[in-house]
Amino acid sequence: MSETRLRIGYIPLVDAAALLVAVDHGFAAAEGLAIELVREVSWSNVRDKLNIGLFDAAHMLAPLPIASSLGIGHVRVPLIAPFNLALNGNAVTVTPALHAELAAFADGDPADPLVSARALARVVAERRAKGASPLNFGMTFPFSNHNYQLRYWMAAGGVDPDEDVRMVVLPPPYMVESLTNGHVDGFCVGAPWNSVAVEAGVGCIQHFGSELTLRLPEKMLVVREDWADTRPDVLAALIRSLARAAEYIEAVEHRANVTASIAERLGVEPSLVSRTLNGLLKVAPDGTMRGSDHYILIGRENANRPDPAHAAWFYAQMVRWGQTPLSDEAAATAQRVFRADLYDAALGRPAPTNDGGPRDGIGAFVGPDFVPGDIAGYLKAWELKRSGRPRLSLVR
Amino acid sequence: MKTVIVRAVAQAAEGRFGLRGTSDLTVMGKGSDLPGAGAPSAGEQRDASLKIAIVDESPIRAAILADGLREAGLTHVELIPETHNLLARIYALDPDVIVIDLESPSRDTLEQMFQMSRVVKRPVAMFVDQSDAASIQAAVDAGVSAYIVDGLKKERITNILDLCISRFNAFSRLQTELDRAKDALEERKVIDRAKGMLMKVKGLSEEQAYALLRKTAMNENKKIVEIAQSLLTAAELFK
Numbered sequence: 117m118s119e120t121r122l123r124i125g126y127i128p129l130v131d132a133a134a135l136l137v138a139v140d141h142g143f144a145a146a147e148g149l150a151i152e153l154v155r156e157v158s159w160s161n162v163r164d165k166l167n168i169g170l171f172d173a174a175h176m177l178a179p180l181p182i183a184s185s186l187g188i189g190h191v192r193v194p195l196i197a198p199f200n201l202a203l204n205g206n207a208v209t210v211t212p213a214l215h216a217e218l219a220a221f222a223d224g225d226p227a228d229p230l231v232s233a234r235a236l237a238r239v240v241a242e243r244r245a246k247g248a249s250p251l252n253f254g255m256t257f258p259f260s261n262h263n264y265q266l267r268y269w270m271a272a273g274g275v276d277p278d279e280d281v282r283m284v285v286l287p288p289p290y291m292v293e294s295l296t297n298g299h300v301d302g303f304c305v306g307a308p309w310n311s312v313a314v315e316a317g318v319g320c321i322q323h324f325g326s327e328l329t330l331r332l333p334e335k336m337l338v339v340r341e342d343w344a345d346t347r348p349d350v351l352a353a354l355i356r357s358l359a360r361a362a363e364y365i366e367a368v369e370h371r372a373n374v375t376a377s378i379a380e381r382l383g384v385e386p387s388l389v390s391r392t393l394n395g396l397l398k399v400a401p402d403g404t405m406r407g408s409d410h411y412i413l414i415g416r417e418n419a420n421r422p423d424p425a426h427a428a429w430f431y432a433q434m435v436r437w438g439q440t441p442l443s444d445e446a447a448a449t450a451q452r453v454f455r456a457d458l459y460d461a462a463l464g465r466p467a468p469t470n471d472g473g474p475r476d477g478i479g480a481f482v483g484p485d486f487v488p489g490d491i492a493g494y495l496k497a498w499e500l501k502r503s504g505r506p507r508l509s510l511v512r
Numbered sequence: 513m514k515t516v517i518v519r520a521v522a523q524a525a526e527g528r529f530g531l532r533g534t535s536d537l538t539v540m541g542k543g544s545d546l547p548g549a550g551a552p553s554a555g556e557q558r559d560a561s562l563k564i565a566i567v568d569e570s571p572i573r574a575a576i577l578a579d580g581l582r583e584a585g586l587t588h589v590e591l592i593p594e595t596h597n598l599l600a601r602i603y604a605l606d607p608d609v610i611v612i613d614l615e616s617p618s619r620d621t622l623e624q625m626f627q628m629s630r631v632v633k634r635p636v637a638m639f640v641d642q643s644d645a646a647s648i649q650a651a652v653d654a655g656v657s658a659y660i661v662d663g664l665k666k667e668r669i670t671n672i673l674d675l676c677i678s679r680f681n682a683f684s685r686l687q688t689e690l691d692r693a694k695d696a697l698e699e700r701k702v703i704d705r706a707k708g709m710l711m712k713v714k715g716l717s718e719e720q721a722y723a724l725l726r727k728t729a730m731n732e733n734k735k736i737v738e739i740a741q742s743l744l745t746a747a748e749l750f751k
Binding site for chain 2: 157158159160161164165168170189190256257258284285286287289290299
């Protein structure tokens, strides 16, 4: 069998694990694929190199192929995402100072995101009353879970992320440095950067991403739509190799083995990778630990199958935060980006009937259930929430 | 009126990496330092006044690029070597064109500008116009990326982009040559030391010592420098 050569771009993050392991542990080769992994430094590069054909496929932020397919913020290039490389995996980290302030203002347990979000609103109000400069929060890209999760959390407490705080895009390797030198007061980023901040003693993990939204794709395998149309067999082989790699990573007996090879690709300590994969993280410099079996899902609980409802949710966030106007046509296009059909066909499995996950497939910590068919109604519920803001700021 | 014509080597639009063509970037002007004033072509006058920001952590490459742009009559060139507070600096500068190294993680920070409605000038990425796939390819190969103010005609900046691409390429050629020269120098040092050791220990002449190293390298199917290095390592162990 002759080998098919593929060039795939990725950013060195733990959520690229399925791709890295597919290549480094022979799952791609078993499908007749010779994959050249190309390490990139920015999502802009990953997107551009995929768009212009320098890459056959890419490890990409889940909302990004939707933005690209709709032409939001950039040139319109139809992309599709037939495989979830990971669900969840982010965390919100704040400085020890802000962590203490949130605890001081908390009306309840600050580990509850609704309590901490309301506390944040009080911190913001007090800073404004004192004439202090607004808080700065770092995230990785305008079209990312990091951006949407931070905004979702803040807004739930009555903080307007566009008016009350400053949101800045920071490349993940600069996050910890920016927290250290005070350029940001907090950030939302993937592994291993939250743990790096805790290890350095400059950050406390306030919330796991999975505490804000229980089930959302973080990174996906993305290809151009025309590429998928012309090379369906190659794409199917790639999907199968990733699915086997994801399964392999989840098997406890292979953990040590895959952790070492992932850590080598990322250039970090294996202990940081295993913490992430095991979902047991040190959340404060004093050694406090917190665990969650939903911190990151690489292959279990049917994690890899794309869900068009998730695409609709991302699109709703883009509309909610003014990145694009609402249209039924665009909402439909967005849902067609996440290709569960290609996933099912490649693996020869029927669509699962019930995966036992959250009722609306997302499980946000607050707010109405998400209904993909009624984005306008969903967004209206949030407008009502926002009008409740003055009441919240009167609480203290 | 004195007309100054600046010639610059730029990649032809259809040129790919390695297939370099030349095109003339012509800037006309009165005197030597104010190209554009009173020149016959209105379009070119405006181009000379374009404000260009270069975001590059390599000060040498940024300087090479800035020189090239200034030689071409573009006098408003600013260097931003640091990534700290990048957006604030860009807003303060309010450039028409931003040139950034493709290997800079700060590209993602720049992309945030597209999201901000408050900004008067909205920059767009060079890659937006996909009609010119060849020049995009050339830019990616060279490792350069550019953002331009929305509404600015593409023709007005083609020359600038071509110039940036050729300067980026020139820089990477220089870098390669420099690396090669450094390696060669290192290799020569190692071989010289091994030669010196053989001369001292075995009482050989310089030529004989070199011949011995070469013969051993040929027999073992290795490079002379590798044999020399093994010799030095072994000698270190015997110390």
